[in-house]
Amino acid sequence: MGYMTDERRLIQETARAFAMKEVLPVANKLDPEKGDIPPELIQKLADVGYFGIVIPEQYGGLGLGVFEYCLITEELARAWMSVASIIARGNGLSAGRGMTDAQRAVFLPRAARGEFLGAAAMSEPNVGSDLGAISCRARRDGDDWVINGNKYWCTFADGADYIMLVARTSDPTDPKRKHVGLSSFLIEKPRGTLPPGVKGAPIPKIGYFGWKTWELAFDDCRLPGSALIGEEGRAFYYISAGLERARAHTAARSIGLARGALEDATAYAQERRQFGQAIGDFQNTRFRLARMATDIEAARQLMYFVCDEIDQKRRCDKEAAMVKLFASEMAERVTSEALQVFGGAGYTTLHAVERYWRDARLTKIFEGTSEIQQRIISDHLLGKSRA
Incomplete structure (x- = not known):
């Protein structure tokens, strides 16, 4: 079965030209300096629609498939993996898992334009692959949620427009089902800052330069009830x-x-x-x-x-x-x-x-x-x- 159509070849060739012209020279200059991906390059990615590859056209995205997403990703990674990775911070919202139609209508067009890029806060200092062991807690306080705990490996925590946090809202009753009771929260914030009630420090690393990877501490970080994404306790499934x-x-x-x-x-x-x-x-x-x-x-x-x-x-x-x-x-x-x-x-x-x-x-x-x-x-x- 032939996977490559004329349209896909054109998408691939366009991405290859973009990567070699716009990304590779920046990577060769900034990676040795451990510099961050410039805002100008992020805007160029937005201008060609790469933050909305798989976001439906009704929300302003390109409405393409995972096949095209990965074609473009390979080309960008050939130049700089960090740039091939940052496009996921817009495309990642495409499925809108757990979101209401109203939330999709607000968030997805912004993501497709590259104006709503995210960072994921899931792992913790003692939690990697075993997400069921997450201990960062979210407790109700009236209509709000209050977050306490630590997160690790949160890449782009500073440069993102929001942090998608996974925290424990209830304890599992069955030790074999530790993943039950985890909930997702979307924390909006201005670019270049951490949210109120959150402190952090970049983690020294040997590669994946172009953006910083953070350790975060949530200390009575207060979120509105609307920050909860989807059903409480269903984050693992999303x-x-x-x-x-x-x-x-x-x-x-x-x-x-x-x-x-x-x-x-x-x-x-x-x-x-x-x-x-x-x-x-x-x-x-x-x-x-x-x-x-x-x-x-x-x-x-x-x-x-x-x-x-x-x-x-x-x-x-x-x-x-x-x-x-x-x-x-x-x-x-x-x-x-x-x-x-x-x-x-x-x-x-x-x-x-x-x-x-x-x-x-x-x-x-x-x-x-x-x-x-x-x-x-x-x-x-x-x-x-x-x-």
């Missing part, structure tokens, strides 16, 4: 419903990183000379590049399949876990191989290959670690998967 798309998006980011490393390594292999010839003439280098390209294409074709399944509204949680696992593991391996082609030059910040390598390492951790993906896949194989 999160779970979006995992297939999130994992396809991460696969696309992984593939983009690997492709950037391959393209740079291929060019370097034709320029760099040793023993009187280009290193690309050595069989070891040529075969290394061939293996890298094959791994990338295998991941891409699996991603295309998963994206098509999602767009056709067919359940594919096992396959989404597979592509996230395969693509992220592939990206770390391929970017490392590319760095080897560069030799000592690859271990400097003078070439972008080290950025791809550092960022690829993260893809094995976020949106569910490789170990979590293997558990999901093996649960399906062994008949232990749950609806």
Whole structure:
């Protein structure tokens, strides 16, 4: 089955030109300085509609599918993964899970215009993959909610227009159903600030530059009753419903990183000379590049399949876990191989290959670690998967 139509090729080519012209030069300048994505670049992303790729046209979005979303994501990640990631901060609202029609009508057009970008506050200092262990609390106080607790790994907490918080509103009665009692809250705030009642500090990290990742402390942070999104106690289900798309998006980011490393390594292999010839003439280098390209294409074709399944509204949680696992593991391996082609030059910040390598390492951790993906896949194989 052919996935690529003329329309999709045009979308891909347009995104590729945008990434190479608008994103890559900014990435090459700012990533070594650990600088933030400039507001001007965020506005350019908004102008071409990339914050509303999957937001329905009735709300001002492009109304495209997950397939197109991942096509664009791969191109952006080839330039800078952080830019491929920030578009999710608008597109993430597209499903409006738990939102009322009135909330969708208010929030989605703003998100599509790039005027309502979010940050997710789910993980905690002692909570990563096990969301059921969340201890940050939200208690009712009249018509308001009061939040107390700590959050970790909240990327873009300062630059976002809102923080989507997951907090515990009730305790589970069944120890095996710890995820029950978690609720979602949308905390609006001005860009460049943290909400009242919230303090934070950036977490030092080895990559994923372009924006800051925060540790947050909620100290009697007061929210109006309208901040609750969806039904109380249903946050886990809203999160779970979006995992297939999130994992396809991460696969696309992984593939983009690997492709950037391959393209740079291929060019370097034709320029760099040793023993009187280009290193690309050595069989070891040529075969290394061939293996890298094959791994990338295998991941891409699996991603295309998963994206098509999602767009056709067919359940594919096992396959989404597979592509996230395969693509992220592939990206770390391929970017490392590319760095080897560069030799000592690859271990400097003078070439972008080290950025791809550092960022690829993260893809094995976020949106569910490789170990979590293997558990999901093996649960399906062994008949232990749950609806």
